[in-house]
Amino acid sequence: MTTYDTVLFDSDGVLVEPPARETQAGATRDAFRSVGTTTVEPHHVDAIVAGVSLEDLYDICSIYDLEPERFWEVRERLDEKSQFEKFRDRSRTRYDDVTAISDLRQRCGVVSNNHHSTIEFVLDHFDLHSLFETYYGREKTLESLRLKKPNTHYLDSALADLEADSALYVGDSESDVIAAHRAGMDSVFVRRDHCRSLDLSVTPTYEVSDLLELPNIVDHPDTGR
Structure with a gap:
């Protein structure tokens, strides 16, 4: 039985390599x-x-x-x-394991602290639009600095779009985990190379090394706890 009906993803460090x-x-x-x-x-x-x-x-x-x-x-x-x-120029690219998202039966979206227009570019450039039903990034305004994670503003908007009852947020930072929990979501921390040694002060619901582990988590929620 699937516990989660919705999975939201951060972009930088989760779908694509973070900016240098x-x-x-x-x-x-x-x-x-x-x-x-x-x-x-x-x-x-x-x-x-x-x-x-x-x-x-x-x-x-x-x-x-x-x-x-x-x-x-x-x-x-x-x-x-x-x-x-x-x-x-291909010096920054997407992660190969993003293909695992196509195996999920849940509704999916993207919520990032990067610019909304940059998220749109990423989805276009890497042909990822078909994987996600909604996406949010920051407007390029001063006010957006108040609304970025760990504020739940953009997460709440995505959850409303997808009419989520039980959702999971996949990120690579402490603020991602905090924002997810504040929004009433479970969290997945992806410990990629750039955050391999990061010492979190909060505990994510799950921790994985890559996105290939996600299908097992969303369909068998006791895995990884």
Whole structure:
């Protein structure tokens, strides 16, 4: 008997390789230069790349006398462009085990902290649209920084779209596990190479090494607990 009627997936680090830190740092430095700031403290670049909060972004922009909305609009555009380039030149690609999703009988969706337009690009570029009935990423706005995981906003939207009664969220970060549990979902933590040594402070419902283990979990929920 299938326990879950819905499975949601993160994108970066689950469906596709995560963006390289230096790629995102380069896009962030380019954004500072584009708005007239040529010298930026490395720890400020690191803070933005690591997933800056809205409050911290305002603080950073204040230090460099920048208008936050203008800076963020430029940064998001350049960050998106850098990701598209890496996908197109094949230096960043999808994981082979994504094919396992086609074996699931559940309704599936994607919920990511990446841009909504980038998720759309990924689904188009890797011909993955047929696997998912809905998908959500962040709008390229300041407000989206309040709504990203571990906030459940985008997860809630996907669950409503799919009329989910019992759902599972598959991610590769602590914030994914926290967001899933806050949304009333079970969680799967995928321990890929980039997060192999990550020490979680929260306990996922399941932990797997790749997506090939998913079909067994969704149809035999005691597996992996």
